[in-house]
Amino acid sequence: MKIENTKAQMRKGVLEFCILSVLKDDDAYVAEILSTLKDAKLLVVEGTIYPLLTRLKNAGLLNYRWEESTSGPPRKYYGLTETGKLFLKELDTTWSELHNAVTIVTSQKTPKK
Amino acid sequence: MNKTVNINLAGIFFHIDEDAYLKLQRYLEAIKRSFTDSQGRSEIIADIEARIAELFNERVQNDKQVIRIAEVDEVISVMGQPEDYLVDDEIFEDEPQASYRTKSTTSRKLFRDTDNSYVGGVSSGLSHYFGVDAIWIRLAWILLIFGAGTGILLYILLWILVPEAKTTAEKIMMTGEPVNISNIEKKIKDGFETVTETVGDVAKNVSDSVSNAAKNIDVKKTGNSIKSSSRSFFETIGDIIMFFFKVFSKFIGVLLIIASAATLIALIVALFSVGIADVIHIPGLDLVEIANTGETPIWLVSLCAFFAVGIPFFFLFYLGLKILINNLKSIGNLAKFSLLGLWIISIIALIIFGVRQASEHAYEESYTEKTELPITAKDTLTIKMVNNDNFNSDYGRHDNFKLAYNDNGDKVLYSADIDIIVKSTTDSVARVAIRKKADGRDYDSAIERAKNINYNFDFKNNTLLLDSYLTTHPDNKFSDQEVDVVLYLPENAVTYFNNSAKGHLNYRTYDGNIISRDDTNHYMKIIYEDAVCLDCPEENIKIKVNTPSVKINDDGIEIHSNEGHLKIDKNGIKAESEEVNLNINAEGVEIDAED
Numbered sequence: 001m002k003i004e005n006t007k008a009q010m011r012k013g014v015l016e017f018c019i020l021s022v023l024k025d026d027d028a029y030v031a032e033i034l035s036t037l038k039d040a041k042l043l044v045v046e047g048t049i050y051p052l053l054t055r056l057k058n059a060g061l062l063n064y065r066w067e068e069s070t071s072g073p074p075r076k077y078y079g080l081t082e083t084g085k086l087f088l089k090e091l092d093t094t095w096s097e098l099h100n101a102v103t104i105v106t107s108q109k110t111p112k113k
Numbered sequence: 114m115n116k117t118v119n120i121n122l123a124g125i126f127f128h129i130d131e132d133a134y135l136k137l138q139r140y141l142e143a144i145k146r147s148f149t150d151s152q153g154r155s156e157i158i159a160d161i162e163a164r165i166a167e168l169f170n171e172r173v174q175n176d177k178q179v180i181r182i183a184e185v186d187e188v189i190s191v192m193g194q195p196e197d198y199l200v201d202d203e204i205f206e207d208e209p210q211a212s213y214r215t216k217s218t219t220s221r222k223l224f225r226d227t228d229n230s231y232v233g234g235v236s237s238g239l240s241h242y243f244g245v246d247a248i249w250i251r252l253a254w255i256l257l258i259f260g261a262g263t264g265i266l267l268y269i270l271l272w273i274l275v276p277e278a279k280t281t282a283e284k285i286m287m288t289g290e291p292v293n294i295s296n297i298e299k300k301i302k303d304g305f306e307t308v309t310e311t312v313g314d315v316a317k318n319v320s321d322s323v324s325n326a327a328k329n330i331d332v333k334k335t336g337n338s339i340k341s342s343s344r345s346f347f348e349t350i351g352d353i354i355m356f357f358f359k360v361f362s363k364f365i366g367v368l369l370i371i372a373s374a375a376t377l378i379a380l381i382v383a384l385f386s387v388g389i390a391d392v393i394h395i396p397g398l399d400l401v402e403i404a405n406t407g408e409t410p411i412w413l414v415s416l417c418a419f420f421a422v423g424i425p426f427f428f429l430f431y432l433g434l435k436i437l438i439n440n441l442k443s444i445g446n447l448a449k450f451s452l453l454g455l456w457i458i459s460i461i462a463l464i465i466f467g468v469r470q471a472s473e474h475a476y477e478e479s480y481t482e483k484t485e486l487p488i489t490a491k492d493t494l495t496i497k498m499v500n501n502d503n504f505n506s507d508y509g510r511h512d513n514f515k516l517a518y519n520d521n522g523d524k525v526l527y528s529a530d531i532d533i534i535v536k537s538t539t540d541s542v543a544r545v546a547i548r549k550k551a552d553g554r555d556y557d558s559a560i561e562r563a564k565n566i567n568y569n570f571d572f573k574n575n576t577l578l579l580d581s582y583l584t585t586h587p588d589n590k591f592s593d594q595e596v597d598v599v600l601y602l603p604e605n606a607v608t609y610f611n612n613s614a615k616g617h618l619n620y621r622t623y624d625g626n627i628i629s630r631d632d633t634n635h636y637m638k639i640i641y642e643d644a645v646c647l648d649c650p651e652e653n654i655k656i657k658v659n660t661p662s663v664k665i666n667d668d669g670i671e672i673h674s675n676e677g678h679l680k681i682d683k684n685g686i687k688a689e690s691e692e693v694n695l696n697i698n699a700e701g702v703e704i705d706a707e708d
Binding site: 050 | 122123124144148153156161163164166167170171190191192193196197198313368629
């Protein structure tokens with residue numbers, strides 16, 4: 001068991017949820033999503049996000065449009081679909097439940113002392 | 114000083130140092146191989162390339178600046194190592210665990226190994242695929258070449274259909290080394306992480322999961338882990354089922370290949386023997402030409418037949434190969450459709466040939482020659498069949514045809530399709546009518562063919578000698594030529610058919626025939642529309658007597674006299690006289706005597 005692996009898996013487990021959350025209000029292109037996630041230290045390398053985005057897009061949770069860029073190749077702007085919004089809402093609930101649960105469990109003093 | 118190359122990354126133009134370019138290329142290649150097609154590989158790669166282009170763009174101040182290896186390293190560190198792209202599948206369970214699994218199992222692919230080739234690299238490729246030394250495969254080829262050239266054909270087909278191992282990746286896949294090892298190998302080349310660490314990771318992961326599974330079974334720590342271990346149990350069962358399914362489909366593939374290859378080889382042999390023999394005129398095959406009244410060249414017919422039958426079998430063969438070999442090169446749509454087109458054309462051509470051939474038999478016409486025979490009612494006419502040693506030696510009617518040489522050494526077409534029909538006539542003189550029949554496309558050609566039939570008979574000493582065969586020139590082709598010999602005999606004349614005519618005589622009543630094949634070797638007297646046998650043994654005599662004293666009929670015998678009475682019928686025997694009564698019936702024997 002390597003601590004790095006566990007950390008990476010914990011992060012990646014909630015990555016889908018976070019990507020959807022970033023797109024909650026506004027469409028964004030990959031670099032924007034990346035900067036948000038990297039700022040939050042949720043992502044160390046950028047590579048991880050591409051298969052995820054394609055997965056979410058293929059699952060019908062995301063869609064995208066092309067936009068020309070003045071400094072580089074055209075950008076893919078991702079946005080939530082209706083299914084994506086519902087999906088996100090459900091994940092939101094699950095997350096807050098999970099968050100509560102984890103807080104309770106971790107902050108609990110061990111009964112035998 | 115460094116050499117640079119120009120690259121187009123997501124539509125943006127970059128100058129890049131050659132070593133940096135190679136590094137970038139290997140990096141992208143490594144990423145590409147960590148995805149499967151089902152995950153949307155090309156789309157992911159396109160996105161990654163676009164992002165790399167963007168990152169380069171940020172690092173390049175003007176168009177003249179060149180991307181060096183430092184920039185590539187920087188970008189790679191931002192993007193992450195190939196395995197950072199991978200972890201995806203391990204976490205998301207609804208995704209098939211393909212990536213991890215294919216990494217650990219060896220999946221060989223068939224390529225042609227042109228590095229170790231004698232001819233096309235097929236043998237060494239197969240040797241990698243089956244894991245045997247190439248020398249055995251080569252020996253097998255040589256053996257197969259002796260097996261009617263099968264080897265050559267199969268070799269050429271594999272040469273065309275199996276792709277060559279061009280890239281290093283393909284060469285690694287060819288030898289069936291696990292892809293993760295090859296990834297590691299790549300990393301050595303690329304100067305990425307140290308090998309040991311990655312190997313250690315992999316080994317650790319594997320041993321962790323194994324020990325976890327073992328623990329789960331023993332201790333059952335949490336419900337979740339039970340779930341995961343049972344999951345893996347069912348997955349194992351699924352794997353086993355899949356394995357058998359794969360073996361079964363490979364078996365079907367092998368069957369398909371063997372069956373269709375055998376058919377194809379047989380067809381090719383047939384094509385060569387008939388088609389080529391037709392062109393260079395091998396003697397024995399003239400028979401085919403003789404039957405071919407449709408005037409279509411034989412080689413064309415056999416070629417069409419070859420395509421009509423061969424193309425479907427070729428596709429079956431291809432299907433079999435495709436089942437066996439996953440990365441089989443496609444023969445291409447152009448080839449597929451042109452084969453399909455060729456097939457349809459062949460079928461249509463065959464239909465046309467068939468119709469033409471059939472139309473040759475549209476008309477059946479006959480041509481009759483009549484000759485009088487000096488036979489009167491008092492004479493006995495003997496009929497014998499005459500054979501020709503050049504032709505068939507046995508007597509009998511056949512409607513097939515053969516080629517032979519006649520007495521003059523000319524090649525003739527002959528047939529034994531001779532029918533003898535005997536009819537009675539009220540004229541005083543006998544006649545023989547030779548009715549020659551043949552088929553043709555139209556009336557004229559049928560008549561022409563009928564006239565070209567040679568048929569002879571001889572008459573001497575009251576004996577009629579009939580040829581047992583007909584001949585015609587081979588140019589007339591075989592077209593159901595036949596001869597009916599119709600004998601008109603005056604009433605009361607006696608005929609004697611030699612046994613040799615047995616096969617040619619028809620049944621009674623066929624076309625008014627009065628002497629059947631059972632009447633040979635007997636003296637037959639002609640009566641009005643019938644003939645009676647003069648020397649046949651009497652058989653099945655039926656006597657009917659009906660007088661007041663004697664009665665004999667189907668019911669039995671009855672005799673009455675003044676003295677007594679005898680009756681034999683289905684009840685038994687009953688005899689009565691004045692003094693004795695005898696009665697034999699189903700109940701027994703009863704005798705009454707006066708004494």
